Amino acid sequence: MGKKIAVIGMGQGGMCAAISLAKAGYDVKVFEKAERGQVSYDWEDDIRADIFGLCDLDMPPEDVYRQKRKWLFVSPDGKYSLPVPPLPPMEEISVYRRGLSEYFASELEKAGGEALFQTPVTSLIVEDDAVKGIRTFEGEERFDLVIDASGMNSPFRAQLPSKFLVQKAPDGNGVLFGYRAFFDRAAGENTREEDIECTMHVKHLGEAGISWCNLVEENLVDVLIGRVGSLSDEQIADAISDLRAQNPVLGERLIRAHKVQICLRAAAGVFVADGYVAVGDSAFMTMPLMGSGIESSMKAGKLLADRIKEIDDFSAASLWEFEKRYMKEIGAGFAFIDVLKRWALDLDPKKIDWVFGGGLIEKSDLALVSTDTSGEKPKIPAKSILKKICLLLGKPSLTCGALGCLIKAAKAKKIAAKIPGKYDLKKIAKWAKRYEKALLATGKKQTK
Ligand SMILES: Cc1cc2nc3c(=O)[nH]c(=O)nc-3n(C[C@H](O)[C@H](O)[C@H](O)COP(=O)(O)OP(=O)(O)OC[C@H]3O[C@@H](n4cnc5c(N)ncnc54)[C@H](O)[C@@H]3O)c2cc1C
Numbered sequence: 370m371g372k373k374i375a376v377i378g379m380g381q382g383g384m385c386a387a388i389s390l391a392k393a394g395y396d397v398k399v400f401e402k403a404e405r406g407q408v409s410y411d412w413e414d415d416i417r418a419d420i421f422g423l424c425d426l427d428m429p430p431e432d433v434y435r436q437k438r439k440w441l442f443v444s445p446d447g448k449y450s451l452p453v454p455p456l457p458p459m460e461e462i463s464v465y466r467r468g469l470s471e472y473f474a475s476e477l478e479k480a481g482g483e484a485l486f487q488t489p490v491t492s493l494i495v496e497d498d499a500v501k502g503i504r505t506f507e508g509e510e511r512f513d514l515v516i517d518a519s520g521m522n523s524p525f526r527a528q529l530p531s532k533f534l535v536q537k538a539p540d541g542n543g544v545l546f547g548y549r550a551f552f553d554r555a556a557g558e559n560t561r562e563e564d565i566e567c568t569m570h571v572k573h574l575g576e577a578g579i580s581w582c583n584l585v586e587e588n589l590v591d592v593l594i595g596r597v598g599s600l601s602d603e604q605i606a607d608a609i610s611d612l613r614a615q616n617p618v619l620g621e622r623l624i625r626a627h628k629v630q631i632c633l634r635a636a637a638g639v640f641v642a643d644g645y646v647a648v649g650d651s652a653f654m655t656m657p658l659m660g661s662g663i664e665s666s667m668k669a670g671k672l673l674a675d676r677i678k679e680i681d682d683f684s685a686a687s688l689w690e691f692e693k694r695y696m697k698e699i700g701a702g703f704a705f706i707d708v709l710k711r712w713a714l715d716l717d718p719k720k721i722d723w724v725f726g727g728g729l730i731e732k733s734d735l736a737l738v739s740t741d742t743s744g745e746k747p748k749i750p751a752k753s754i755l756k757k758i759c760l761l762l763g764k765p766s767l768t769c770g771a772l773g774c775l776i777k778a779a780k781a782k783k784i785a786a787k788i789p790g791k792y793d794l795k796k797i798a799k800w801a802k803r804y805e806k807a808l809l810a811t812g813k814k815q816t817k
Pocket residue numbers: 377378379380381382400401402403408409414415416488489490491518519520521547549593629630631632648649650651655660661662663664666
C-alpha cells in the first residue's frame with residue numbers, strides 16, 4: 370500500500386499533485402466541502418492552454434473551454450484606451466471553472482484516487498509538533514502528509530505549531546475584495562469598442578483596483594469590481610453606475626451577484642511544516658498584479674508531486690526542496706511584480722491617465738508584450754524611443770518613482786531567489802522577515 374496523502378479542498382494545485390501521485394500509486398484522498406458539480410465558481414476565467422501539457426495532463430473536454438476573448442484597457446479617467454494585441458488562436462483560453470473542477474475530479478478517480486464531496490475538513494490532527502491527519506464531521510483519519518489546497522483563507526495554517534513560521538493570513542494590501550455580477554445586455558447596445566468583448570478599467574474611479582465589463586454571451590454581461598483592502602456597497606453602486614455610463618452594453622437587470630476575495634500577493638514566506646504543505650492560494654501563489662492563480666498553482670502542484678516522489682519522510686526539511694524550487698522558478702518573479710503592484714496602487718491616477726494618453730505607450734508597442742513566437746518580434750523604431758525618453762524627462766517625479774520602485778522590485782526578487790538552501794529554522798526566520806519586508810517596501814502599509 371502506498372503512503373497515505375490527504376488533500377484539503379479541490380484547489381487546482383492540490384488536484385494536479387493528487388492526480389500525479391495517484392497515478393504513481395500513492396493512496397490519495399481529496400476532501401472537498403462543496404457538493405459534486407458545485408465546486409469552484411459558476412463562471413469562466415482565463416489561462417494559457419499549454420499549462421495542461423506542462424502538468425502532464427490531457428486537455429479538458431472541449432465544452433469546458435473556449436478561445437479567450439479580446440481585451441481593451443481603459444485609463445482611470447475613462448478618456449483613453451489601449452487594445453491588448455491578440456495571441457495566436459487557442460494560446461490563451463477561457464475555462465469554465467466548475468467544468469475544470471469536474472475534469473480534475475474525474476482524472477483523479479481514473480488514476481485510482483478518491484474524491485469525497487460535501488466533506489469539509491474541520492481541523493488538522495497535530496501531535497508532537499507534527500501534522501498527523503485531519504478531522505471531518507465523520508471523525509478522524511490519519512495520513513502521512515496533508516496537502517492544504519483550501520484557498521487563501523485556509524484556517525489550517527493557523528493550526529500549525531508556530532515554530533514552523535507559516536504565515537497565518539495575507540497582509541491587507543494582498544487581498545482584492547471583489548464583487549462579480551452578471552447583468553443582461555442593454556437592448557440594441559454594444560461594447561465600448563464594437564469588436565472587443567472585454568473592457569478593463571484600470572484604477573477605476575481613481576480607486577485602488579480594477580473594474581471590468583465583459584460581454585460573455587449574446588445577452589450576458591460579466592462585471593467585476595475589485596478593490597484592494599476593502600469594498601463597500603456604496604463603492605459597488607458607484608462603480609456600476611460609472612461602468613454603465615462608459616459601457617453602453619451593460620443592462621439594468623441583475624441576474625446574479627457574488628462577493629469574493631482574490632489573493633493578490635506573492636507567495637507566503639514559509640509554506641511547509643512536518644506532515645503539511647500548502648499549495649495554490651493557501652500559500653498565496655497568485656500572480657500579484659491580476660490575481661491569476663490557476664496556472665501558478667497547477668505548476669506548483671506538479672513541482673510538489675515531483676518532490677513527494679523523491680522522498681520517504683514528509684518532514685518540513687524534506688518538503689523544503691519543493692518550496693525552494695517554487696521560489697526560484699516562480700515565486701521570485703512574482704515578488705518583483707508584487708512590489709510594482711503596491712507602488713502602482715498608490716500612484717496618482719492622473720499619472721496613469723498620462724501614461725495611457727500622453728503618447729508613452731502606443732498601440733504598436735503593445736505588440737511587444739505578445740507571446741506570439743511564430744514571427745519576428747516587432748522592434749521599437751529609434752525615433753519612437755527618443756520620443757519616449759523626452760516624454761519621461763518631462764515627468765521627473767513619475768520617472769524617479771518608477772526607477773526607485775524597479776530597484777526595490779529587483780531587490781525583492783533577489784531576496785526571494787536567495788531562499789536558504791538547507792532547512793534551518795533560524796536562517797529561514799531571518800530570510801522570511803527580509804522577504805516580507807522587501808514585498809512591503811512600497812505602498813501603504815496594511816496588516817490584516
Ligand atoms: C473573481 C475571480 C477571478 C479570477 N480570475 C482568474 C483568472 O482569470 N485566471 C486565473 O488564473 N485565476 C483567477 N482567479 C484566481 C483563482 O481562482 C485562484 O488563484 C486559483 O483558483 C487557485 O486557488 P485555489 O484553488 O488554491 O483555492 P480556491 O479557489 O479558494 O479553492 C479552494 C477549494 O477548497 C475548498 N475548501 C475550502 N475549505 C475547505 C475545507 N475546510 N474542507 C474541504 N474543502 C475546503 C473550497 O470549496 C474550494 O473548492 C480569480 C479569482 C476570482 C475570485
